[in-house]
Amino acid sequence: xxxxxFELARCLVAEIEVFGELGMAKFPIRTKWLxxxxxxxxxxxxxxxATRKDTRKKMRLVRTTKKLVELRHLQRLxxxxxxxxxxxxxxxxxxxxxxxxxxxxxxxxxxxxxLFKTQxxxxxxxxxxxxxxxxxxxxx
Numbered sequence: 001x002x003x004x005x006f007e008l009a010r011c012l013v014a015e016i017e018v019f020g021e022l023g024m025a026k027f028p029i030r031t032k033w034l035x036x037x038x039x040x041x042x043x044x045x046x047x048x049x050a051t052r053k054d055t056r057k058k059m060r061l062v063r064t065t066k067k068l069v070e071l072r073h074l075q076r077l078x079x080x081x082x083x084x085x086x087x088x089x090x091x092x093x094x095x096x097x098x099x100x101x102x103x104x105x106x107x108x109x110x111x112x113x114x115l116f117k118t119q120x121x122x123x124x125x126x127x128x129x130x131x132x133x134x135x136x137x138x139x140x
Contacts, residue, residue, distance in 0.1 A: 001097055004064040005073070009098040011049040011061070012090050013106055015042045016121070020107075020114025041077055041087035041120050068094070089120050092127035099128070103135045 001009070019037045036043040044065070050057035065088060068074040075089040099106055115121035115128075134140050 001101065004060060005068060005094075006098065006101060008049075008061050008064045008068065009090065009094055010102065012042050012088065013095065013098050013102065013111060016095075016114040017107055017110045018114070019117060020110035020112070036087055037114075037118060039119055041075070041089035044076075044085045044088050090124075092124045092131065095124060096128045096131035100131075100133050100135075104137055108132075108135070108139055 033043055046058045046061040050061055065074060065076065065085065069076045073091050073094040076085050077087040077089070078084060079086045099108060099111060112125055115125050129140065132140050
């Protein structure tokens with residue numbers, strides 16, 4: 001996987017992992033991020049991922065997103081009547097390769113919990129598990 005592709009994929013996996021760690025009952029107010037994660041895909045936030053002051057990194061993430069959409073590793077969702085990306089849905093292949101490369105940096109338990117909580121990610125769990133290689137702790 002190319003460095004830029006991995007950089008973006010790592011951000012997506014981190015968002016899914018955080019979503020998996022959250023206890024939904026603890027959030028009586030449904031935020032835009034929670035609703036987006038549950039129903040649409042990973043909210044597309046290149047400014048947040050790049051930090052607000054690093055505009056070059058933000059643009060690199062935007063270009064990488066377009067490239068991964070072209071390569072069919074991401075599905076891009078847009079705002080109603082606009083061409084602006086609101087959410088992205090990664091493929092099982094992209095997630096499996098990223099999780100394997102992250103090794104023990106990523107909690108597979110939380111990633112699968114995050115995917116299970118979503119309407120768009122549940123069907124990705126089985127294909128990801130089939131492709132995953134055990135991490136350095138032997139976890140699949």
